[in-house]
Amino acid sequence: MIISKRATNMQESPIRKLAGIANKTKKQGIHVYHLNIGQPDIPTPEIFYKNINDFTGKVLEYGPSDGFPELKEAMVNYFSRYNIQLEPADIIITCGGSEAILFAFSAIADAGDEIIVPEPFYTNYNGYATLANLTISPVPTKAEEGFHLPPMPEIEKKINPKTRAIMINSPNNPTGTVFTRDEIIGLGELARKYNLFLVADEVYKEFTYDGEKHFSILELEGIEDRVIVVDSISKRYSACGARVGALISRNKDITQSALKFGQARLCPPSLGQIGAIGTYQLPPDYFKSTQAEYQQRRDVLFDILTSNKDVVLQKPKGAFYIMAKLPVDDSDNFAKWMLGEFNVNGETVMVAPGAGFYSTPGKGKQELRIAYVLGIDKLKKAGEIILKAIEAYS
Amino acid sequence: MIISKRATNMQESPIRKLAGIANKTKKQGIHVYHLNIGQPDIPTPEIFYKNINDFTGKVLEYGPSDGFPELKEAMVNYFSRYNIQLEPADIIITCGGSEAILFAFSAIADAGDEIIVPEPFYTNYNGYATLANLTISPVPTKAEEGFHLPPMPEIEKKINPKTRAIMINSPNNPTGTVFTRDEIIGLGELARKYNLFLVADEVYKEFTYDGEKHFSILELEGIEDRVIVVDSISKRYSACGARVGALISRNKDITQSALKFGQARLCPPSLGQIGAIGTYQLPPDYFKSTQAEYQQRRDVLFDILTSNKDVVLQKPKGAFYIMAKLPVDDSDNFAKWMLGEFNVNGETVMVAPGAGFYSTPGKGKQELRIAYVLGIDKLKKAGEIILKAIEAYS
Numbered sequence: 001m002i003i004s005k006r007a008t009n010m011q012e013s014p015i016r017k018l019a020g021i022a023n024k025t026k027k028q029g030i031h032v033y034h035l036n037i038g039q040p041d042i043p044t045p046e047i048f049y050k051n052i053n054d055f056t057g058k059v060l061e062y063g064p065s066d067g068f069p070e071l072k073e074a075m076v077n078y079f080s081r082y083n084i085q086l087e088p089a090d091i092i093i094t095c096g097g098s099e100a101i102l103f104a105f106s107a108i109a110d111a112g113d114e115i116i117v118p119e120p121f122y123t124n125y126n127g128y129a130t131l132a133n134l135t136i137s138p139v140p141t142k143a144e145e146g147f148h149l150p151p152m153p154e155i156e157k158k159i160n161p162k163t164r165a166i167m168i169n170s171p172n173n174p175t176g177t178v179f180t181r182d183e184i185i186g187l188g189e190l191a192r193k194y195n196l197f198l199v200a201d202e203v204y205k206e207f208t209y210d211g212e213k214h215f216s217i218l219e220l221e222g223i224e225d226r227v228i229v230v231d232s233i234s235k236r237y238s239a240c241g242a243r244v245g246a247l248i249s250r251n252k253d254i255t256q257s258a259l260k261f262g263q264a265r266l267c268p269p270s271l272g273q274i275g276a277i278g279t280y281q282l283p284p285d286y287f288k289s290t291q292a293e294y295q296q297r298r299d300v301l302f303d304i305l306t307s308n309k310d311v312v313l314q315k316p317k318g319a320f321y322i323m324a325k326l327p328v329d330d331s332d333n334f335a336k337w338m339l340g341e342f343n344v345n346g347e348t349v350m351v352a353p354g355a356g357f358y359s360t361p362g363k364g365k366q367e368l369r370i371a372y373v374l375g376i377d378k379l380k381k382a383g384e385i386i387l388k389a390i391e392a393y394s
Numbered sequence: 395m396i397i398s399k400r401a402t403n404m405q406e407s408p409i410r411k412l413a414g415i416a417n418k419t420k421k422q423g424i425h426v427y428h429l430n431i432g433q434p435d436i437p438t439p440e441i442f443y444k445n446i447n448d449f450t451g452k453v454l455e456y457g458p459s460d461g462f463p464e465l466k467e468a469m470v471n472y473f474s475r476y477n478i479q480l481e482p483a484d485i486i487i488t489c490g491g492s493e494a495i496l497f498a499f500s501a502i503a504d505a506g507d508e509i510i511v512p513e514p515f516y517t518n519y520n521g522y523a524t525l526a527n528l529t530i531s532p533v534p535t536k537a538e539e540g541f542h543l544p545p546m547p548e549i550e551k552k553i554n555p556k557t558r559a560i561m562i563n564s565p566n567n568p569t570g571t572v573f574t575r576d577e578i579i580g581l582g583e584l585a586r587k588y589n590l591f592l593v594a595d596e597v598y599k600e601f602t603y604d605g606e607k608h609f610s611i612l613e614l615e616g617i618e619d620r621v622i623v624v625d626s627i628s629k630r631y632s633a634c635g636a637r638v639g640a641l642i643s644r645n646k647d648i649t650q651s652a653l654k655f656g657q658a659r660l661c662p663p664s665l666g667q668i669g670a671i672g673t674y675q676l677p678p679d680y681f682k683s684t685q686a687e688y689q690q691r692r693d694v695l696f697d698i699l700t701s702n703k704d705v706v707l708q709k710p711k712g713a714f715y716i717m718a719k720l721p722v723d724d725s726d727n728f729a730k731w732m733l734g735e736f737n738v739n740g741e742t743v744m745v746a747p748g749a750g751f752y753s754t755p756g757k758g759k760q761e762l763r764i765a766y767v768l769g770i771d772k773l774k775k776a777g778e779i780i781l782k783a784i785e786a787y788s
Contacts, residue, residue: 001591001619004558007501007651016459016657043452052665053447058437060635060669065410095489095637098659107401111505111527127658133505133527164398197395225395241454241664243489243637257401263410264521265492269663270635271446275454 010130014123014356021340022350030343033382035370036350042238042290047278052271065262067093068273074280081284084218090250092258093268097203097232097245104228105132107257108197109164116158116166120357120364122173136359143325146314147175152186165197171204174357174369175323176316178208181215188220201230204319206287209295212317225251237279242272294320297372297379304383322370328393331368338389349382404524408517408750415734416744424737427776429764430744436632436684441672446665457664459656461487465667468674475678478612484644486652487662491597491626491639498622499526501651502591503558510552510560514751514758516567530753537719540708541569546580559591565598568751568763569717570710572602575609582614595624598713600681603689606711619645631673636666688714691766691773698777716764725762732783743776
């Protein structure tokens with residue numbers, strides 16, 4: 001039986017594809033530090049579980065296709081803290097940020113259309129582009145420049161009649177880069193000039209360090225009808241398994257389209273939403289300790305990795321990832337080797353090879369994405385193991 | 395801003411599109427009986443909530459992309475009761491049966507390909523076909539014939555080089571029809587002869603009446619690699635809001651494709667899965683009382699509706715829907731009018747107009763889908779209101 005081209009073309013997740021090797025390694029009694037996946041170790045807030053345990057509905061019914069009104073209200077309040085004024089109708093609750101990506105792609109582009117994305121980018125954009133029959137047109141950025149955008153004319157060159165949108169992710173997964181206000185304003189101007197949508201995945205909004213502030217595309221003035229934000233509670237409130245995200249836009253055609261896609265899948269998960277209503281009511285200082293913890297982790301991992309002078313790495317300002325360029329010929333092989341054959345005192349590390357975060361063949365072959373999602377002590381050990389692995393591999 | 399063609403072409407859900415009128419009616423103090431949506435009133439099993447309340451994980455983490463192994467094991471046991479032998483690897487847990495439809499469509503067909511479906515069909519197949527850029531090629535069935543399949547040569551005529559699969563839903567939504575063993579064997583033979591996949595949505599498996607037994611396409615021999623089942627706990631265990639479904643296939647290319655699509659959206663909802671593990675461990679007789687209750691409801695509604703000799707309706711054998719052909723010119727207008735302008739002692743009924751369950755323009759215009767998801771007393775009242783509305787409308 002021949003399966004579809006899109007299924008054949010679908011890449012395996014670089015974050016999860018080494019899971020088989022990890023299982024073998026664990027069976028040998030070797031401890032694996034998981035720095036491959038953006039799974040925070042921060043406890044999910046108690047209010048999340050409390051809300052769910054307090055739920056007394058006899059029947060776990062379908063909810064509204066656009067999500068529970070109480071959750072949308074809570075999100076409107078949350079955004080108003082950032083001086084972003086939204087209406088509940090601007091928000092469509094989705095099954096994780098992932099579904100918001102699918103809905104955004106599907107609402108703005110047809111088969112064969114193009115979306116410009118700075119590269120490297122969150123690997124699952126590739127997956128959803130394949131699923132939705134779109135082409136991602138990558139704009140190269142460099143480890144040496146902290147993965148910031150190239151000059152606008154470089155991006156402009158990528159625009160053609162098939163281009164429907166520019167999409168960014170800031171704070172960025174996999175690089176940790178926080179795009180500056182000027183960079184985002186520049187992209188907004190391109191969107192206006194070339195009649196494009198501007199999509200931003202802002203799920204790491206709170207995860208910025210050294211006093212850096214995240215600038216949202218929802219703050220851009222004059223192009224409100226072009227702006228679509230992908231949002232999620234997964235990282236914000238450490239509730240990845242809840243599968244609660246959102247598509248946010250002030251363009252009614254976009255939210256109506258997302259609602260129609262949403263009706264086809266009936267509703268987002270009810271229990272996760274019931275929990276999320278509680279988390280969105282947490283006070284703003286909830287994020288302070290998390291932010292301080294991650295900043296410290298970043299510093300620890302950065303210092304360990306850059307103690308090897310051949311590692312190329314600018315200190316990232318956000319999210320909880322480092323995209324490091326290593327003195328290895330093939331980071332895919334390196335990651336497999338480290339996980340499957342290398343250990344220090346019975347411990348090793350799982351990371352995500354860089355190439356899967358690129359759509360340009362051959363790029364990212366020296367890079368690794370390392371998620372600093374473990375506490376300082378574990379992270380120090382894991383960082384030292386990576387350092388020793390680099391030495392042993394060379 | 396121009397949105398995509400697929401967003402423009404996406405139909406509104408016929409099940410939910412009258413929600414605005416319903417809200418207005420309710421604000422006038424009129425009670426609305428909701429027979430528009432397949433939302434059972436059967437309590438979600440206590441074990442579902444208990445499992446979730448007993449969950450003690452500090453962090454609600456991402457689960458495996460293919461679902462929790464414990465849930466897959468529980469499903470393997472459940473299917474073995476029906477003499478259907480599966481491996482855990484044959485099952486990919488999805489975010490509701492809806493996502494299993496999307497994954498199945500995407501794995502077997504590319505943009506422009508066709509899938510043959512007996513018409514009327516579950517409305518959201520239209521939605522997912524639009525999203526995935528496929529064409530549904532409808533095979534007409536008739537109210538007068540209880541919506542059973544036409545002779546196989548009629549279906550054969552629809553097969554062309556773009557055809558990738560035949561898809562059925564049995565027991566059927568919206569018609570309640572249970573396709574016979576012979577009908578399903580016939581479709582299996584077509585699939586083999588023309589090298590097609592055979593997809594079946596079997597989420598109403600347990601909902602069969604008058605001793606009728608559901609015959610699963612998983613029981614077909616010799617075409618195991620062509621068979622894909624869409625499954626869900628939503629109706630089986632009255633847990634629609636949990637969003638837990640499954641794609642089931644013994645074809646490894648299909649399950650591998652679904653896994654890759656699944657990796658792009660990371661994982662299905664963890665809490666719903668934790669609850670579902672419990673429900674799948676319920677004893678087989680759990681379904682007995684539900685089955686008896688629905689059979690009684692069907693009889694009550696059938697008797698009321700057919701007391702009007704102009705209503706065309708064969709007694710359906712499964713699911714919890716009746717697709718009735720009424721003596722009205724336009725069931726869309728009739729449904730809107732009944733909901734918005736008609737009431738009996740301050741009560742009215744919301745139903746789903748038939749046309750949305752067809753892809754052939756102009757078809758289903760005299761039909762209504764009525765879900766018998768309320769208890770006997772309420773259902774009697776609602777049925778009488780529909781009967782009076784038909785008289786008043788004519």
